[in-house]
Amino acid sequence: MVQLKAVYICKDLMNYITKQKLIEGQIHSVFKNACNIVANDKFITILNKNKYMSPMSLTVYTEDETNFISLGLKQGLKVEIDVNDIICPKENIYINLQGAKLWFSDAELKPTALHVENILNNLKLLENTIKTEAKLYGIGSLVNILSKEIPELNLITFTIDYVDTNFDFIRNRFINFINIAAAGNIENISFAAEKVIGFGTGLTPSMDDFISGMMVSFIYLGDYYNLNMKAIYEFNKELIKRGLNKTTKISSEMLKHSSIGKTNEAVKQLMLSILHELEEEKIIKAFINTINFGETSGSDTALGIYTGCRIMTNLRYRRVWLNEAMH
Amino acid sequence: MKLCIETRKNTYYDSVALMLITKEIKKMQGVKEVIVGMATDLNKELCANLNLSNDEIKTLTPNDFFIAAASEEDNAIEKIIKKVDELLNSKKDEGEAEIKARTLQGAVKQLKGANMAVISLPGKYAAEEVRKAINNNLHVMLFSDNVTVEEEIELKKLGRDKGLLVMGPDCGTAIINGIPLCFANVVNKGDIGIVGASGTGTQEVTVIIDKLGGGVSQVIGTGGRDLKSEVGGIMMLEGFKALIDDPSTKVIVLISKPPAKEVAEKILEMVKTTEKPVVVNFIGGDRNQIEKSGAYACISLEDAAHKAVSLSKGEVSEDFDGFSIEEALIDEIVNKEAAKLQSSQKYLRALYTGGTLADETMKLLGKEGYNIYSNIPLSPEFRLKNIHKSIEHTCIDLGDDDFTLGKPHPMIDPIGRVERLPKEAEDDEVAVILMDFVIGYGSNMDPAGEMLPQIIEAKKSFEDKGKYLSVIGYICGTEKDPQSYIKQAQKLKDAGVILMPSNAQAVRLTAKLLNKIK
Numbered sequence: 001m002v003q004l005k006a007v008y009i010c011k012d013l014m015n016y017i018t019k020q021k022l023i024e025g026q027i028h029s030v031f032k033n034a035c036n037i038v039a040n041d042k043f044i045t046i047l048n049k050n051k052y053m054s055p056m057s058l059t060v061y062t063e064d065e066t067n068f069i070s071l072g073l074k075q076g077l078k079v080e081i082d083v084n085d086i087i088c089p090k091e092n093i094y095i096n097l098q099g100a101k102l103w104f105s106d107a108e109l110k111p112t113a114l115h116v117e118n119i120l121n122n123l124k125l126l127e128n129t130i131k132t133e134a135k136l137y138g139i140g141s142l143v144n145i146l147s148k149e150i151p152e153l154n155l156i157t158f159t160i161d162y163v164d165t166n167f168d169f170i171r172n173r174f175i176n177f178i179n180i181a182a183a184g185n186i187e188n189i190s191f192a193a194e195k196v197i198g199f200g201t202g203l204t205p206s207m208d209d210f211i212s213g214m215m216v217s218f219i220y221l222g223d224y225y226n227l228n229m230k231a232i233y234e235f236n237k238e239l240i241k242r243g244l245n246k247t248t249k250i251s252s253e254m255l256k257h258s259s260i261g262k263t264n265e266a267v268k269q270l271m272l273s274i275l276h277e278l279e280e281e282k283i284i285k286a287f288i289n290t291i292n293f294g295e296t297s298g299s300d301t302a303l304g305i306y307t308g309c310r311i312m313t314n315l316r317y318r319r320v321w322l323n324e325a326m327h
Numbered sequence: 328m329k330l331c332i333e334t335r336k337n338t339y340y341d342s343v344a345l346m347l348i349t350k351e352i353k354k355m356q357g358v359k360e361v362i363v364g365m366a367t368d369l370n371k372e373l374c375a376n377l378n379l380s381n382d383e384i385k386t387l388t389p390n391d392f393f394i395a396a397a398s399e400e401d402n403a404i405e406k407i408i409k410k411v412d413e414l415l416n417s418k419k420d421e422g423e424a425e426i427k428a429r430t431l432q433g434a435v436k437q438l439k440g441a442n443m444a445v446i447s448l449p450g451k452y453a454a455e456e457v458r459k460a461i462n463n464n465l466h467v468m469l470f471s472d473n474v475t476v477e478e479e480i481e482l483k484k485l486g487r488d489k490g491l492l493v494m495g496p497d498c499g500t501a502i503i504n505g506i507p508l509c510f511a512n513v514v515n516k517g518d519i520g521i522v523g524a525s526g527t528g529t530q531e532v533t534v535i536i537d538k539l540g541g542g543v544s545q546v547i548g549t550g551g552r553d554l555k556s557e558v559g560g561i562m563m564l565e566g567f568k569a570l571i572d573d574p575s576t577k578v579i580v581l582i583s584k585p586p587a588k589e590v591a592e593k594i595l596e597m598v599k600t601t602e603k604p605v606v607v608n609f610i611g612g613d614r615n616q617i618e619k620s621g622a623y624a625c626i627s628l629e630d631a632a633h634k635a636v637s638l639s640k641g642e643v644s645e646d647f648d649g650f651s652i653e654e655a656l657i658d659e660i661v662n663k664e665a666a667k668l669q670s671s672q673k674y675l676r677a678l679y680t681g682g683t684l685a686d687e688t689m690k691l692l693g694k695e696g697y698n699i700y701s702n703i704p705l706s707p708e709f710r711l712k713n714i715h716k717s718i719e720h721t722c723i724d725l726g727d728d729d730f731t732l733g734k735p736h737p738m739i740d741p742i743g744r745v746e747r748l749p750k751e752a753e754d755d756e757v758a759v760i761l762m763d764f765v766i767g768y769g770s771n772m773d774p775a776g777e778m779l780p781q782i783i784e785a786k787k788s789f790e791d792k793g794k795y796l797s798v799i800g801y802i803c804g805t806e807k808d809p810q811s812y813i814k815q816a817q818k819l820k821d822a823g824v825i826l827m828p829s830n831a832q833a834v835r836l837t838a839k840l841l842n843k844i845k
Contacts (some may be wrong), residue, residue, distance in 0.1 A: 003735055030338035036339075055483040062381065075337070092448040096735055104546030166362075169376050170369065198389060202342035248365045248389045250339075284501075286334050295342035303484055 002071055002093045005047050006100035009058040014083075016042060016056075023081040025044045027073055027088070029203075035068040036250065037079055037086075043253040046086070046095065052289070054264035055105035055257040060095055062250070098287040106295060107216070108268060109223040112276045116298065116313070119224070122274045122283055123250030123309055129287050130299075130306060138206035138296030141167050142174045143303045149153045149175045152317075153182065153310050167217060170199055174207075181214065182311045182321035186235050197243030197255070204251040206300045212258035213304025214311075215239065219261040220271045221312035227321035233260060274309065328359065330394040331404040332381055333411065334366075338392040340415065348394070348411055355410065357400035366391045369799050380829055389836075445508055447471055453496065461485050461493070468548065469495030470509050472728065476557050479550070483561040492569070493562060493677075494766040498548035499736075499769075500646020501524025502533065510738060512767035514808035519635045520576030524549045524583035527681025527765055528628055529728075530612065530803055531581060535632035535829055541639055544576040545569070549687035550703060551682075556584035560594055567594065569759050572600045578638045579605045581622075584686060585612040595620035604638040606631050610683065611690045611705075626689055627831035650835065657836060665843040667795035672758035673844060675699075675837060676751040678744050680737040680774075681803065684830045685724040685765045686816035691831060694721070694753050695838040702729045717751060720841075722761075738770045741777045748778070752785035752796065758844055759797045760785065761837050763830060766804030766815055775802070775815040782822045797840060800824045801833040 020317060025039025033048040045057040053059060072091040080087045086095040114122075134140070136158060160177070177192040193211065199207025215236045222232040222319045236259035242250045257263065263271075266289045273286040290305075291298040311317045340348075349363045362379055364370045366387030373597035379395035387393055396407055407572035423722055424808040435441060444460040446453055449475025460467045464591065474496035486493035494501055500523065503509040505516055512530055514537035521543060524527030554560045563581065570576045579601070581594065586609060596621040598605045607622040608631040617624040623638070625631040630647045639645035650657050666731055675697075679685035682703065689699045699705070700721045702714040711721065714729050724730075725737040725744050737743050744762070751757055760782075762772045771777060782798055789796040800819050806812045 003739070005735075005740065031339075031341045034341075047639075075339075087449060089449065089452050095741070144577045166373060166377060169373065196369070199369035199373075201345050203339055203365060204342075205365065205370070207369075246368050246389065248339075248367065251389075274842070296348040297342055 002091070004060040004093070004095045004124060006058045006095055006097045007061045008053050008103045009100040010053060010056050011102045011104050013044060013056045013058060014100075017081055017097075018083055021082060025078060025079045025081060027075055027077045029075060030068050030073045032067050035073050037277055038249070039079075039081060039082075043249065044081070051266040052293075053103045055107070055262040056253070058095075058097070059098060061159070074084060094284075096195055103262075103265070105262040105268075107219050107223075107263070108272060109220065109261075112224065114276060114278070118278060118301065119309075120313060122277065122304075123306070123313065125280055125283055126274065126287060126302075126306055126309075129284055130302065131156070133160045133288060133321060134291050134299040135296045136299065138200060138202075138300040139210045139303055140299070142171065142207075143210070143307065144183055145171065146175070146178060146267070146307070150182070152177060152314065153178075154309065155310055158193035167294065170196060178307070181239070182314075182317045184231075184235060184317070186231075186238050188210060188241045189235065193239045194242035194246060197240070197311055198251070200232060200300070202294065202297060203248055204254055204294070205247060206296055208247055208251040208255055209297045209300035210304035211239070212263075213252055213267070213301040213306075214308035215255075215258045215304075216261060216263050216267060216271060217305045217308030222321055224275055224323075225312065225318060226323065227318065228323045236260070264293070266293060266298070267305070270302065270305060274305075328395045328399060329401065329403055330379065330380075330381060331394070331398055331407055331835055332383055333391045333394040333404065333408050334383055334387055336387075337390055339365075339390075340392060342431075344415060348414055351410060351414055352394070352407055354395060355398075357398045358407075359397045359399065361394065361396040363394050364392070365389055366393050372819060384472055416824050422606075430753070431456055431463070435463050435465075442466060443468065443503065445470065450474045450496070454482060457482050457493065458485070461489060461491055461681055464489065464491065466492040467494065468501055468508050469493065469550070470498060471495070472497040472731075476541055476552060476555075479552060480561075483553075483558065487561055487565055491546065492565060494548040494566075495550040497526075497552070498550045500529050500546065501609045502546035502550045504545070507768045510765070510767060510769035511546070512803070512805050513539070513809075514805060515540075515542030516544070518575060518577035518639050519580060520544045520570035520573060520578070521546045521580045521582065522549060522563055522570065522604075523581075524548070524551055524563060524586075525610070525683035525686075526551075527763070527803065528582050528608075528683030528687070529585075530631045530681070530765060530767065531628040531684060531687075531830055532580060532608070534803055534805055535629050536636055536681065537807075538828070539632060539636040541632075541636035545573060549583075551584070554583050554590045554594075556587040556590065560586060560590040563590075563594055564597060571597075571603060577601070577603065578635050579603055581605065581607045581609075582628070582631065582683075583609055583612075584683070585609050591616065595622065598622045606634045606638065627829075628683070629690065629829040629831040648835075650832055657839065660836065661843050662841045664795075664797045664825070664840055668758050668797065668833055669794055670844075672756060672794065673841075674723075674754070674757050675720045675759045675761060675841060676717050676757050677761040678747055679722065679724050679763050680726055680741065680744065680753070681763050681765050681830075682726050683725045684765075684801075684803070685722050687830055688761065688834045689722050690815055691834045692722075692838055696844070697838070697841065702727055715750075715756070716721055723747070738765050738774070741771055741774055745777060745781050748781040748785055749788075752788050754833050755792065755794065757796065759799060759834060759837055759840055761799050762801075762824075763833075764800060764802045764804075764815060764819070765803060766809045766810040766812065770804075770810070773815075774810070775818040779818055779822055782819075782824060784824060798822075798824045799833050799837055799840075800826050801828075801830045802826065803830070 028036040447470035453471040549562040608625040
């Protein structure tokens, strides 16, 4: 019998398990450091203890680093989940949930002592770090064209070793999407998003990671500027609604979580450092932690955060989200 | 230019793998263009734009994986598939040190000549695997609990009829041909063979045999229910027979909680069939009945070890009911501890991870006139109404089903006791905390360390109230165990725990202290 112990569990996941009492699910996909389970249309992720928590996930501890593939977990195997444990009877694997600490995926929206100038400085720092550290062969080629196409956004241009001309077919759709997103055009956002969601390599295609980062930054910056949060959440909801079935199941779940500000811990820490941190070293560390996700996923998400922050820090675009009382 | 398409429905690879595959295929001779990814609408559109699509790709869903390549070579697709699988397999192999069998049949094939299976999985799935093992002519050690008694009887009869041991269900310890299985300690090899129906009871005897300079030939477990009427002691009898026939066993020790009357009779009847000396510890069982059969009866697990070691040397020892150190020193410890306690402090809270050790504790204290409340009481009137709340003198077996259903045993994960101790420390009338620390294979790698913060905190909370909390402990293990007896002992001593060399002695010290503060 393989016994694993959950170290952290997402509060939303625990609530769901508690409510359902007994859940029967199936393993959706297995990687060295993660195992995804589909149960009643929910997506549950078991992560190695050295990975950052993400929405509806839990991390597990073993003496040695857990390798989910070598444990024998396979796609399609049945699992049973209750408040005490997750059992994979076929492979005799048992994850004890008792005593796992709760982790909250929600956006950590809290007052900050930082002035707008500080935040803009932090974005400058982010720009410099993107230039030197980010993996730009995911969504990078597309983001790079925005500085020329939409100069009002005040985005940087960076040097890319390899420009993927295969992206040409989506170039105009992407520019259109960003224009509509920046304008807060709720009537057209779902149509524009539908045309770009699902683009790129990976289980979470690069475009989806980018959009995820952008939606999260709308929420954090919206709270910072005391904007109409209800409208922002509504906008994000609208943004993803037509695209969810255009992408992978994993990505679709990620988009749903991000649209309400639920993210993995690395992204949360990056957002908090942008809004609360004055120490350069800490901001860079949070950025590096984010871009270390997957192959280009982390960098694509960080580019989305950066773009979203530039939209929100620009009064021209931000105006659309002002609370009615502030008009 | 040839179009090469490979698709895999509902297949997922991480982005690092996808990027690696893309890079490597691009490097292959003749490959001009390649797209590797999940078949989202846009990725399919990209394929179409690059003339890398066909009808197969068009039918894919976002949850399907595909490789689409254009190559100048004729048999490029075979080479690409081979390359992809090589890359994916090399990634899978990272960190895999050994091939693990996924089924019993696989394990049998992989390990030719194996004659024993250790089975440990949730009880409701265990019986079927045991049946398979027996049908493969394997002896079985069944660690799982929550197997029905009907299944236990059926499996044990099946094993017996094939001349195989079925140790368990709920068999926690065994040492077969010098190999410790499940919860077991590293002890000397020797000529004492043991059949035990109680896990920690058996561990206690093996550990003390080792400390006394003796050693064990075989340690056979039976599972706790074996000596009940329904099961009829099938495996105690089979194990006993095996030790009688074993040329390397000179002395036989049988350990169990008091068996059903008719089962005890059958076992003791078998004592008469062997020349080998037999030590019987039916913890709290009928001494006269045991001695009538010609076996040596014991007053504690420690006493069983003493008698077995003596008999192995050709000597006969008296009952061991004292201490390993001078009584005067014991009295000094008792006086010092008692002096620090206040008159309002009078109760014991014993928190055990080993069930048989808890049972022995209650029996030894019972002889001293103490009534002990418990989740496994000696008589029903002392059953705790709420097992999570101690009253007066309480002894808890944290390894009992009450606490372990769906959870690891507290010898593996002591969280139950870690959480319980602070609750006991809230009761101002508590004077003594008594705890066991079972080390060895299978146990937590640092049971002392796991409890240390709570022990220190409990003592401090009493100090803050101007009181004192006496903590007495016992480590069941040897220096050869992976956790190291000495290191565990040092941690506990540093935290002010009084350590005794056996459970029986820890209980006797506790009784002396409780008598003193009465």
